[in-house]
Amino acid sequence: MFWLLAALFFGQDLDSLKKQFEYDTRAPLNAEERLMFERNGVRVYDLTFDSPLGGKVTAYLTVPAKPGKYAGVVFGHWGPGNRTEFLPEAQIYSRAGAVCVMIDYPWTRPAPWWSSADDITESEKALKLQAQAVIDLRRAIDLLLSRGDVNGARLGYAGHSYGAQFGAILAAVDRRLRTAVLIGGIPDLEAILLEGSNPGLAGYRNIIGEDKIREALAKHRSMAAIEYVPHAAPVPLLFQFARHELNFGVPAMERYGRAASEPKRILWYDTGHELNDPRALADRARWLAEKLKLNGIESALRGAIRP
Numbered sequence: 140m141f142w143l144l145a146a147l148f149f150g151q152d153l154d155s156l157k158k159q160f161e162y163d164t165r166a167p168l169n170a171e172e173r174l175m176f177e178r179n180g181v182r183v184y185d186l187t188f189d190s191p192l193g194g195k196v197t198a199y200l201t202v203p204a205k206p207g208k209y210a211g212v213v214f215g216h217w218g219p220g221n222r223t224e225f226l227p228e229a230q231i232y233s234r235a236g237a238v239c240v241m242i243d244y245p246w247t248r249p250a251p252w253w254s255s256a257d258d259i260t261e262s263e264k265a266l267k268l269q270a271q272a273v274i275d276l277r278r279a280i281d282l283l284l285s286r287g288d289v290n291g292a293r294l295g296y297a298g299h300s301y302g303a304q305f306g307a308i309l310a311a312v313d314r315r316l317r318t319a320v321l322i323g324g325i326p327d328l329e330a331i332l333l334e335g336s337n338p339g340l341a342g343y344r345n346i347i348g349e350d351k352i353r354e355a356l357a358k359h360r361s362m363a364a365i366e367y368v369p370h371a372a373p374v375p376l377l378f379q380f381a382r383h384e385l386n387f388g389v390p391a392m393e394r395y396g397r398a399a400s401e402p403k404r405i406l407w408y409d410t411g412h413e414l415n416d417p418r419a420l421a422d423r424a425r426w427l428a429e430k431l432k433l434n435g436i437e438s439a440l441r442g443a444i445r446p
Contacts, residue, residue, distance in 0.1 A: 153311060153312075153367075153370050156312075156361055156366060156367070157311075157312045159266075159270045159361060160270060160273050160274055160277065160308065160312055162191035162192075162274050162277070162278070163191060164281065166189065166191060167189065168188045168189055168278065168281065168282055168285060169188060169189045170186065170187070170188040170282055170285075171186070171187050171188070172184040172185070172186050172200060173185045173186075177204060178230075179230070179234060179442065180203065180204045180205065180233075180234055181201055181202070181203060181204060181230045181233040181234055182201070182202045182203075182204050183199065183200070183201050183226070183230065184199065184200040184201075184202070185197075185199065185200075186198040186199060186200040186240070188278065188279075188282055189278075190245075190252075190271065190274070190275050190278065191274055191275075191278065192267075192271045192274060192275075194245075194248070194251070194252035195248075195252050196242050196243065196248070196252075196275045196278065196279075197222065197242070197243045197248050197249065197252065198222055198240055198241055198242040198243065198279065199222050199223075199226055199229070199239075199240070199241045200238070200239070200240055201226075201229045201230050201232075201233040201238070201239045202233060202238050202288065203233050203234070203236060203237075203238070203288075206288070207236070207288060208288060208289070208290050209236050209237055209238050209288055209289055209290065209293075210232075210236060210237040210238070210289070210290060210293035210294070210295065210431040210432065210433060211237060211238050211239070211240075211280075211283035211284075211286075211289040211290070211291075211293065211294045211295070212229070212232055212237050212238075212239045212240075212294075212295045212296065212297065212427065212431070213239075213240050213241075213242075213276055213279045213280055213283070213294075213295075213296050213297075214228075214229060214239065214240070214241040214242075214296075214297050214298065214302065215242070215272075215276055215296070215297075215298030215299070215301065215302025215303070215305045215306060216241070216243075216244070216247075216298075216299060216301070216302050217299045217300035217301055217302060217323070218244075218300055218301035219247075220247070220299075221243050221244075221247040222241040222242055222243045222247075223241075224241070224299065225239075225241050225297070225299075226241060227443070228420060228424075229241055230443075231424060231436075231439045231440060231442075231443050232424070232427065232433065232436075232439070234435065234438075234439035234442060234443075235424075235428065235433040235434070235435040235436040235438070235439040236433050236434065236435055237427075237431065237433055238283060238286065238288060238289050240279040240282060240283060242275055242276060242279055244268070244272040244275075244301070245268050245271050245272060245275075246268060254268055254271075262355050262358040262359060265359070266358065266359065266361065266362060269301075269305075269362050270362070272301075272305055273305050273308050273309065273312075276296075276305055276309060277309070277313055280294060280313065280315055280316070284315070291315070292317070293317060293431045293432060294315055294316050294317055294431075295316060295317055295318045295319065295320070295427050295430060295431050296309055296310070296316050296318070296319040296320065297319070297320040297322065297423060297427065298319075298320070298321065298322065298324075299322040299323050299414065300322070300323050300324065300325075300412065302322070303321035303322050303323060303324025303325075303364065304324055304325070304362070304363075304364045306319045306320070306321050306324075307319070307321055307324065307364035307365075307367045307368045307371070307376075308362070308364070308367045310367065310368070310371040310374045310376060311367035311368070311370040311371050312367070314374075316374055317374070317375075317430055317431060318374060318375045318376075318377070318426070318427065318430035318431065319371070319374060319375075319376055319377075320376075320377045320379065320423045320426060320427065321364075321376060321377065321378050321379070322379045322414050322419070322423070323379065323380070323381055323384075323412050323413075323414050324364055324378070324395065325364065325387050325391060325392075325395065326363065326364055326365035326391055326392075326394055326395035326398065327356075327359075327360070327363035327364065327365050327366075328356055328359050328363070329356055330387040330388075330391035330394075330395075331386050331387050332344065332352050332356065333349075333352070333353075333356070334387065334388060334390075334391055335386045335387050335388070336388070337385055337386050340386060364395065365394070365395055365398050368395070368398055368399035368400065369398055369399065369400050370400065371399060371400045371403075372400035372401060372402075373402075375402040375403065375404075375430060376399055376400075376402070376403040376404075377403070377404050377406070377422075377423060377426045378392075378395070378396050378399070378403065378404070378405045378406065379406050379408065379414055379419050379422070379423060380392045380396070380405065380406070380407050380408070381407075381408055381409075381410050381411055381412055381413075381414055382407055382408065382409055382410075383409065383410060383411045384411060384412050385411060385412060386412070404426070406419075406422055421440060424436050424439075424440060
């Protein structure tokens with residue numbers, strides 16, 4: 140009984156949670172790169188590699204054109220987005236000295252590797268797809284480490300919304316990261332589906348029924364970011380929150396930030412979920428530059444505005 144109460148009040152056991160993200164690390168990546176263009180000292184590739192759960196992961200790869208030993212950064216896009224979200228930003232980091240990978244999640248890949256993202260009440264498939272996304276992000280780290288131009292001691296992650304949720308998980312379960320940036324993230328689905336005041340969400344609750352939603356949320360707890368951020372240490376976390384979120388409130392974000400282990404930094408912006416304040420981009424670029432030793436970030440940021 141004590142351990143049941145402990146799980147309810149203090150979160151789930153990390154070792155149990157980690158099992159859903161295990162995969163065969165010895166499996167070949169079978170990576171294929173196709174050069175798309177070279178511009179401003181950066182080569183941009185269309186990339187595919189094998190997913191441990193089947194099919195191909197579609198991705199972009201940005202690489203400094205000059206030979207060297209560089210940092211590595213993996214990016215995770217927001218839920219309805221795709222690998223294009225961080226492509227311009229990744230080129231900034233590559234100009235500053237980083238090799239970057241941006242993947243598509245299973246529900247944003249082209250046929251025949253596409254999988255539909257079911258409704259939350261279809262919990263089993265939804266959880267499987269999210270776990271696959273995390274595993275494929277781990278394989279993106281594997282890919283960076285397989286390259287001769289990446290320094291494995293200088294690996295970072297940045298993700299937005301769903302990508303922030305997956306970054307919280309990665310920071311806890313994959314100790315190869317040196318830092319993670321969590322952009323516009325939520326502590327759990329309760330913050331949206333039960334606490335959110337958006338009229339569309341209220342209508343959804345009325346249609347589905349709160350009891351059915353709570354039943355689904357209990358199953359989704361194994362993917363809740365707030366279950367992982369207390370275990371991120373010693374990985375430094377940067378949280379970037381928007382004061383004008385449409386679907387969840389400031390108290391949920393504050394709850395999320397408080398739960399995270401140290402070291403951490405929490406920054407707020409007067410924008411919505413898209414976090415399109417230019418200062419947000421500059422702040423995380425400088426954070427990653429500090430943690431991953433990207434000495435050319437200020438020049439790269441200036442060059443992004445005046446190439």
